[in-house]
Amino acid sequence: EPEVTQTPSHQVTQMGQEVILRCVPISNHLYFYWYRQILGQKVEFLVSFYNNEISEKSEIFDDQFSVERPDGSNFTLKIRSTKLEDSAMYFCASSEGGTAKNIQYFGAGTRLSVL
Amino acid sequence: AQTVTQSQPEMSVQEAETVTLSCTYDTSENNYYLFWYKQPPSRQMILVIRQEAYKQQNATENRFSVNFQKAAKSFSLKISDSQLGDTAMYFCAFTTNFGNEKLTFGTGTRLTIIP
Numbered sequence: 001e002p003e004v005t006q007t008p009s010h011q012v013t014q015m016g017q018e019v020i021l022r023c024v025p026i027s028n029h030l031y032f033y034w035y036r037q038i039l040g041q042k043v044e045f046l047v048s049f050y051n052n053e054i055s056e057k058s059e060i061f062d063d064q065f066s067v068e069r070p071d072g073s074n075f076t077l078k079i080r081s082t083k084l085e086d087s088a089m090y091f092c093a094s095s096e097g098g099t100a101k102n103i104q105y106f107g108a109g110t111r112l113s114v115l
Numbered sequence: 116a117q118t119v120t121q122s123q124p125e126m127s128v129q130e131a132e133t134v135t136l137s138c139t140y141d142t143s144e145n146n147y148y149l150f151w152y153k154q155p156p157s158r159q160m161i162l163v164i165r166q167e168a169y170k171q172q173n174a175t176e177n178r179f180s181v182n183f184q185k186a187a188k189s190f191s192l193k194i195s196d197s198q199l200g201d202t203a204m205y206f207c208a209f210t211t212n213f214g215n216e217k218l219t220f221g222t223g224t225r226l227t228i229i230p
Contacts, residue, residue, distance in 0.1 A: 042222045043208075045219070104216070
């Protein structure tokens with residue numbers, strides 16, 4: 001069964017460093033998302049991406065964040081200068097569009113630890 | 116803005132029993148989708164069940180069913196014949212039928228199935 005793949009599973013970084021979280025969405029999907037879950041809290045929307053541009057972003061998604069689809073398969077989230085409060089689980093999701101567009105399939109997440 | 120409320124932070128039930136998880140939401144939209152996602156200790160987000168607001172019939176998926184009360188803005192999940200593998204966090208989520216289709220999540224219910 002096709003699945004969303006995220007790498008790495010765990011990323012440890014020093015405060016102020018740049019990190020890139022990688023995602024390979026399901027191959028025929030057209031809509032891509034990043035969500036964040038701080039430990040013990042609910043899952044929060046960060047950004048959605050369609051047709052090579054951002055569709056919507058939340059207030060969390062400030063200038064230190066960026067997303068990119070550098071090729072036909074990868075979807076990345078870059079955090080330019082990490083802060084302690086960026087420590088969280090980051091989930092990538094994708095959906096197909098059309099009548100199935102509202103079903104988002106999630107990856108296993110990347111746990112980001114900022115020291 | 117849409118909100119999703121899960122008023123039961125934790126629940127536990129004996130194996131093979133039935134358990135119902137509650138979710139309420141608030142929206143001014145008439146057309147939307149509701150979901151239950153399961154997050155086991157591995158922290159992957161797994162879609163359990165989906166309900167379209169324009170459908171009066173409650174969705175079912177094997178042992179999982181929902182009680183969708185549109186007027187009351189209530190969307191509860193019933194798990195029948197509960198199994199040890201059902202132990203997880205359960206998140207209720209909402210999305211509108213427009214554009215970016217971002218998901219808005221509740222705070223989750225931690226369900227423990229007791230052997």
